[in-house]
Amino acid sequence: MSRIKGKDTAPEKIVRSILHRLGYRFRLHKTKLPGRPDVVLPKHQTIVFVHGCFWHRHKNCKDATMPKTRREWWQAKLEGNTARDRRNQSALRREGWRVLTVWECETEKPEKLTQRLSLLLRK
Numbered sequence: 001m002s003r004i005k006g007k008d009t010a011p012e013k014i015v016r017s018i019l020h021r022l023g024y025r026f027r028l029h030k031t032k033l034p035g036r037p038d039v040v041l042p043k044h045q046t047i048v049f050v051h052g053c054f055w056h057r058h059k060n061c062k063d064a065t066m067p068k069t070r071r072e073w074w075q076a077k078l079e080g081n082t083a084r085d086r087r088n089q090s091a092l093r094r095e096g097w098r099v100l101t102v103w104e105c106e107t108e109k110p111e112k113l114t115q116r117l118s119l120l121l122r123k
Helices: 010-021 071-094 104-108 110-122
Strands: 039-041 046-051 098-103
Touching: 010 039, 010 046, 010 104, 010 110, 046 071, 046 104, 071 098, 098 104, 098 110, 104 110
Parallel strands: 046 098
Antiparallel strands: 039 046
């Protein structure tokens, strides 16, 4: 697992490209915020997490499969990831941030994702 990238993943780059094209300026991986968010839009008081469907258990997604071997270990690992995500998002909301989650599978349709981000960030 040490070879799994934590930042600058392909889905992250797609989201950042879309945000930049929409005219938003942002910061990356703010280490002082809970969960080290992927994208921080300080002017809009908004955080964007770009989650991998497998690692963060995207419900009803074809990519959120369970490995066939060492199921108990994987179950505990992946449940721990989702519990940590909930804690971090709650902490950010308490601090006054709006939290958006973009799933890896959503980046496969950039036009649709552009519309979604544009709509959510206008609010």
